[in-house]
Amino acid sequence: MTMRPDIRISPDAGWADATAILLRELGRQAIRLRGRFLLALSGGSTPQRLYQALAQPAKSQTEMDWHRTVFLFGDERCVSPDHPDSNYGMARASLFAPLDIPPGHVHRMSGENPDPRAAADEYERSLRTVVGCTEPEIPSLDLVLLGLGEDGHTASLFPGTTTLLESHRLVTVGRSPKGIPLRLTLTLGVINRASVILFLVTGSTKAQIVRRILAPQTAADRALPAALVTPEPGHLIWMLDQAAASELPSHNKPT
Numbered sequence: 001m002t003m004r005p006d007i008r009i010s011p012d013a014g015w016a017d018a019t020a021i022l023l024r025e026l027g028r029q030a031i032r033l034r035g036r037f038l039l040a041l042s043g044g045s046t047p048q049r050l051y052q053a054l055a056q057p058a059k060s061q062t063e064m065d066w067h068r069t070v071f072l073f074g075d076e077r078c079v080s081p082d083h084p085d086s087n088y089g090m091a092r093a094s095l096f097a098p099l100d101i102p103p104g105h106v107h108r109m110s111g112e113n114p115d116p117r118a119a120a121d122e123y124e125r126s127l128r129t130v131v132g133c134t135e136p137e138i139p140s141l142d143l144v145l146l147g148l149g150e151d152g153h154t155a156s157l158f159p160g161t162t163t164l165l166e167s168h169r170l171v172t173v174g175r176s177p178k179g180i181p182l183r184l185t186l187t188l189g190v191i192n193r194a195s196v197i198l199f200l201v202t203g204s205t206k207a208q209i210v211r212r213i214l215a216p217q218t219a220a221d222r223a224l225p226a227a228l229v230t231p232e233p234g235h236l237i238w239m240l241d242q243a244a245a246s247e248l249p250s251h252n253k254p255t
């Protein structure tokens with residue numbers, strides 16, 4: 001039985017700092033328990049706000065051992081790392097460079113590979129090597145960050161696509177209806193094995209899709225990609241700002 005999601009709502013202005021505090025705490029817990037922090041980053045403008053908060057020099061040097069953190073990716077656009085739409089490129093500018101993260105601690109997906117299937121298979125091998133597990137075991141990450149699209153997509157798992165049915169591969173090729181069409185993405189199997197999954201959602205434009213995911217009323221709501229993120233036995237946390245939570249029924253909101 002999947003636990004009810006832990007829904008947290010911050011004032012719009014304080015969302016990034018509150019989320020950064022939570023992530024650092026989750027990181028410290030993982031390092032205490034397992035000696036390292038296996039963290040999968042998300043792309044998107046909302047996660048970018050979090051990375052910029054994490055990179056604030058005054059706080060990050062004292063509260064988090066970033067050199068014990070292994071940075072992975074939940075998805076990547078099929079572009080080069082220097083392309084303006086690269087998730088790795090965004091994370092490098094927002095987080096890795098300001099925190100001086102050694103390149104060896106970052107494992108990016110090869111979006112530049114002209115053969116996305118080969119890039120997905122390569123990342124799957126890399127993921128198993130980094131985590132230290134062999135087939136058929138599914139790697140368990142400490143924390144997977146996820147954004148949420150207005151259509152209910154998350155990572156690069158888009159509504160109505162076969163990527164949602166992938167039950168064997170850890171990494172597959174997604175197809176986006178907007179922007180860069182071809183994507184590399186973790187599949188639900190490995191996402192749902194994480195110890196903690198943290199959805200990062202802000203802004204009034206996301207209020208309706210947040211309600212559809214967290215207070216579903218139809219089978220279509222329950223079939224949305226983000227609705228299929230049900231970690232077992234891990235924990236699911238939604239970090240919302242007040243605007244994104246504005247259409248949630250009161251019984252879905254934290255007391």
Ligand SMILES: O=C(O)[C@H](O)[C@@H](O)[C@H](O)[C@H](O)COP(=O)(O)O
Nearest residue numbers: 043044045046147148149154155
């Ligand atoms: O590669 C990506 O774009 C992300 O993985 C994607 O899932 C993103 O997180 C959502 O689309 C939300 O993006 P925003 O926060 O920019 O709305």
